[in-house]
Amino acid sequence: MSDRYEQWDIVSSVGFTALMVAAGRAVETNRDGGLVDDPWAERFVDAAGTPQRLPTRPEEGWPRTGQDPAVAAEVDAFWSVMTTYQGVRSRYFDAALTAATERGIDQVVLLAAGLDSRAVRLSWAAGTTVYEVDQPAVLEFKDEVLAEHGAQPRCDRRVVGVDLRDDWVSALRAAGFDPQRPSVWLAEGLLPFLPAAAEADLFAAVDELSAPGSTVAVEHFAPVFESSAAHPAIVAFGAPFGMDLRDLAQTEPRTGPAERLTGMGWSVEAVPSPDAAAGFGRPLPALGSGIRMNSVLLTATKPDQ
Ligand SMILES: C[S@@+](CC[C@H](N)C(=O)[O-])C[C@H]1O[C@@H](n2cnc3c(N)ncnc32)[C@H](O)[C@@H]1O
Structure with missing residues (x-):
C-alpha cells in the first residue's frame, strides 16, 4: 500500500464518490425503463450503512441539511438528472x-473500478479477464459485499488494489495483464480526481501497455466540474455527507482526453453526454439551476500498425 498519497475507503474522500454513483445506478435500476440493471448497486449502498442513507429509489429525495427550499429543490432536480446520467454513461x-x-479482446481493465459491478453483471465471452484497479480499501469493501451475497464473476475477475498515482502498472502486470495482447480500458468517473501529471502519466501508460487494436473508453467529466462545482446546489448536495466536490476535484489545466489520444495516434469517437442520452431515448432535462451535464463520452482505438 502506498504511504505517499492520501488513502481512502468507501465512506471517505474520493471513495465516497464511488458509493454516490452506485446510489445513482441503484435509482436508475429501480426506475421503469432504466438504462442500467445493476442490482449490486443497492447492496453496496445498504452495506456501507452511512449515517445518512443514500437514496436508491426514484421516489426518494436527496438528504437535506436544512437548506432553503429553493436550493433543496435544485438539489433534488440535480440528483434526478444525475441518476439518469449514471444510466446513460453505464x-x-x-x-x-x-x-x-x-x-476478440479478452483483457478488460477498469481503472478506478470503485463499485463497478460489470465483472458480475455483464455476460463476458469465455476467457475474458477483468482487472479492477482502485484503492485497496475500496476494493476490500466491494469484495466483502460480493462474497456476502455469493456473487459469481462471469469472467476471470482480478482485483488490483493500488493507487493510480503510484506504480499501478507493475501491480497490473503482476496480476497477469499481458501488454502483448490487445486490451480494453475504462476510465469512468476517474479523471476529475487525478492530478494533471498523474492523468498524463496514466494515458502514457495506457498507450504503452496497449497492443494495436486496443480500445480505451473515457468519461471526460471536467466540463461539468468546471461549470458547476461551486454552484450552491452542488455545495448543498455534498453537505449532508460532509463532502465538498471543490476539495476533491483536481482542477489544474490539462489536455482533454480526446485531444490527448488523437495526439497519440488513436482514433477517437466522442459524443456529448446530452446527445448520448437523447440517443438512448432518455434526454437529460436542462436544469433551472443552470448546472449543465455537459460531459463527453469517448471511445478510442489504437490503430493496427
Ligand atoms: C466516482 S468513483 C467512480 C467509480 C467507478 N468507475 C464507477 O463509475 O462506478 C471514483 C473512483 O475513483 C477512484 N480513484 C480516484 N483516484 C484514485 C487513485 N489515485 N487511485 C485509485 N483509485 C482512485 C476512487 O477510489 C473511486 O472508486
Whole structure:
C-alpha cells in the first residue's frame, strides 16, 4: 500500500464518490425503463450503512441539511438528472466494453473500478479477464459485499488494489495483464480526481501497455466540474455527507482526453453526454439551476500498425 498519497475507503474522500454513483445506478435500476440493471448497486449502498442513507429509489429525495427550499429543490432536480446520467454513461460504456470483447479482446481493465459491478453483471465471452484497479480499501469493501451475497464473476475477475498515482502498472502486470495482447480500458468517473501529471502519466501508460487494436473508453467529466462545482446546489448536495466536490476535484489545466489520444495516434469517437442520452431515448432535462451535464463520452482505438 502506498504511504505517499492520501488513502481512502468507501465512506471517505474520493471513495465516497464511488458509493454516490452506485446510489445513482441503484435509482436508475429501480426506475421503469432504466438504462442500467445493476442490482449490486443497492447492496453496496445498504452495506456501507452511512449515517445518512443514500437514496436508491426514484421516489426518494436527496438528504437535506436544512437548506432553503429553493436550493433543496435544485438539489433534488440535480440528483434526478444525475441518476439518469449514471444510466446513460453505464449504457454507453457497457456497449463500448462489450463491443471490444466481441472483437476478440479478452483483457478488460477498469481503472478506478470503485463499485463497478460489470465483472458480475455483464455476460463476458469465455476467457475474458477483468482487472479492477482502485484503492485497496475500496476494493476490500466491494469484495466483502460480493462474497456476502455469493456473487459469481462471469469472467476471470482480478482485483488490483493500488493507487493510480503510484506504480499501478507493475501491480497490473503482476496480476497477469499481458501488454502483448490487445486490451480494453475504462476510465469512468476517474479523471476529475487525478492530478494533471498523474492523468498524463496514466494515458502514457495506457498507450504503452496497449497492443494495436486496443480500445480505451473515457468519461471526460471536467466540463461539468468546471461549470458547476461551486454552484450552491452542488455545495448543498455534498453537505449532508460532509463532502465538498471543490476539495476533491483536481482542477489544474490539462489536455482533454480526446485531444490527448488523437495526439497519440488513436482514433477517437466522442459524443456529448446530452446527445448520448437523447440517443438512448432518455434526454437529460436542462436544469433551472443552470448546472449543465455537459460531459463527453469517448471511445478510442489504437490503430493496427
Ligand atoms: C466516482 S468513483 C467512480 C467509480 C467507478 N468507475 C464507477 O463509475 O462506478 C471514483 C473512483 O475513483 C477512484 N480513484 C480516484 N483516484 C484514485 C487513485 N489515485 N487511485 C485509485 N483509485 C482512485 C476512487 O477510489 C473511486 O472508486
